[in-house]
Amino acid sequence: MKSSAEIIQFPIDRQIYFVRETARVLERRHGEAADRFWKLTCRRLYARLQVQGMPATEIEKEIDAFCQAVYLEMQHAAWAAWESQNPKGAA
Template sequence: MTAEIIPFPIDRNIYFVRETARVLERRHGEAADRFWKLTCRRLYARLQVQGHADAAIRKEIEAFSDAVQMEMQRAAYAAREANTPKGAA
């Protein structure tokens, strides 16, 4: 009997998404590029070792990338809102 292992979607790992977004917000240029490429390579390797097909791995990394971008946008919006005076002008 064989069983299919269905991993928890990486883009739903809120801690990993938020931590990655925070690091990218602090780094710029080449440092940010190196960090992002290393993160994606490690993620690819982890999923490959777990036995996932190339297409499935690429789909997971794309979803993770989208989640990180959304988190960065959410954090930027929250920061703007926190700095906006509330109340009547």
């Protein structure tokens, strides 16, 4: 009797450490350096998912979700930094 199983990968956008670390690196780099880092990160992510046997359409969805997660993390960090520098309730 043959049995088969489907492997479901943990979503990339839920890998909090990876998302936060990527966001922190992008916050420190600017211009060409940031572009190179971002492209390299996405290419490596694509290759990793491809090796794991994920179809191209699913890989693109995972990368899109990862991009959104990194962008949101950068927004949260910027907002937190802004809040920490502005007094609350000062008249």
